[in-house]
Amino acid sequence: MTPSTDTDHDAFEAQVRRHTRELRVHCYRMTGSLEESEDLVQETFLRAWRKREQYAGRASLRAWLYRIATNACLDALDKRPRTPTASGEVLWLQPFPDALLAELPSDDEGPEAAVVAKETFELTFLVAIQRLAPLPRAVLILRDVLDLSARETAEVLETTVASVNSALQRARAGLREHLPEPRAAWRPDQDPDAAQRDLLARYVEASERGDVEALAALSHEDLRFSMPPQPDVFEGRDAVIGCWVDGGFGSESFGETRCVLTGANGQPAVACYVRTPGADAFRPLAVDVLRFEDGLVREVVTFDGSLFPNFGLPATV
Template identity: 50%
Template sequence: MDERAQTQTVARAKAGDERAFAELVERHQRELHVHCYRMLGSFDEAQDLVQETFLRAWRSREGFRGGSQFRAWLYRIATNACLDFLSRHPRPRLAASSQNQTSKNQESAPLPPAAVPWLQPYPDQLLEEIPSGQAEPDAVFLAKETIELAFLAAVQYLTPRQRAMLILRDVLGWSAKETAALLGASVASVNSGLQRARLTMRTHLPPRRLDWTPSPDTGDQERAVARRYMDALQRADDAAVALVLREDAKVGHQGGSGGHRGTEPVWYEGREAIVQAWAPILHGPDAQDLRLVPTRANLQPAVATYVSAPGMSDFRAFALAVLDVEDGLVAEVTVFDSQVFAAFGLPDAL
């Protein structure tokens, strides 16, 4: 949309033309969803906050002048909507689960994404809806290091305002002055808050992600590792499972699906502990047949698991595992229950 056409569309929208307003905002819907998702960690809540953003924008449309600042105006509304939501619905304090089963002292390493019970995965197919060049700068906005689960989980340890500062400054590339204006704060307080946020992120990010700098394209390698992972599980081959895992690998199981309900998350750390934990599931007396379907989430390989009980002909949705691949091996597996299948367009049964 050229500047003249946008000016005319803005004028119609300000006059109450809902179709014109929809034309202006809908092209930004997916990137605003990703922004809210980074702030909240929840795919479902982010969807609600995008709708709240558009409602607020509609109500305040008469005060907007249009032009090149339209996208930034929407981001201001979305950020404040997320901050208001987090103020009304504060997250429970994140702490180590009493159900951990680990091979190391958990205090010596960052907690896995599973330690954030409201965290949900984000389907890659939806990220593709963001037009190339729309995000500014596009390469930073959708950099793998700022959308993968480890980053999203670490962000959840920040206060809401620190999240906003970090995401606006380090992910979206806003200036300290622009961020201060949005938050109604001074430039000095934004710089100070950003420094504290970065220190907290360094505590909760894996060492290889401390600066979340762009990594080389490893898509082919990740797909090959995911195939090895799927093959080992479907054959119930403990030795093959061990060969695809790093020695210090982690597996985390979400307690609920991105909400505050359900049991606490549980995780296993170390290749030997993981193989021992999975052995009864794969070939114990109560083992079930598995069918695994590859997909992608958070720019990482993922596997949808379906199970079939003895005597049953169909395979029912069971869990979605997001894989973190490093140096040709699985470094971490974060498991979500089947409630997330719908967002990925996955069926309830095969």
């Protein structure tokens, strides 16, 4: 590269990387995977640099990057198609640490509130949209999450307004089918109230004591438990608690548990560490992402301890 080209590249890099965090959120919604979203943001910037001559300021830089990112996601999904299980489980689903949401800029050049709207980011919604085909999924995100017009969405996807409207109808119908009814039953409050904070504290205390009975008392009778990327799903309080007991939880051989509070997808989450008999430290076990309903724990989605670095959590406690 010549010095002038280096300068141009640095200036371009500085401009586009201001949008890194919100584009990561967008790619995460499209793919359901934090790791893939990070790769796709880098692919977006690479494509943007290659196509920089095509950008003449006819649209905002942010809109242009969203167009490139959306198409990068569609290309990736076309190359690596994935299908939910027969029961609708999204085995590639990963949690999105709340700490990364907190990094989003808040000035006039930053994302609109819709980018991180809580009801369109929690795991229930992510699972539902991952069950849509990629194109209707993209249309739904652009139209109903980011609030683009049909014309703007058609420009992003390089298609017609009629095609966008048709895809949106299919996407909304699919979303109604895959989300719990009524919507208000899963839509989270913007801030946890005192009762929810108390419930979370009691969940942590019971987990650290290995108290199965206490966890059962905190759980909804329709408790649901899943462990992506494992296909197993347990529904009903007795079935879930039985699964935990069968896995050794609460026994001496399981070991001692310590918990650290965190957050994922706008939901309370608990990072669980375990010290097995004879071990000298507590090591990562799993991240439990919780959903509350009717003052009880309604759903636990557990992710492997290998994801602790994504949350900035220590390797041992």
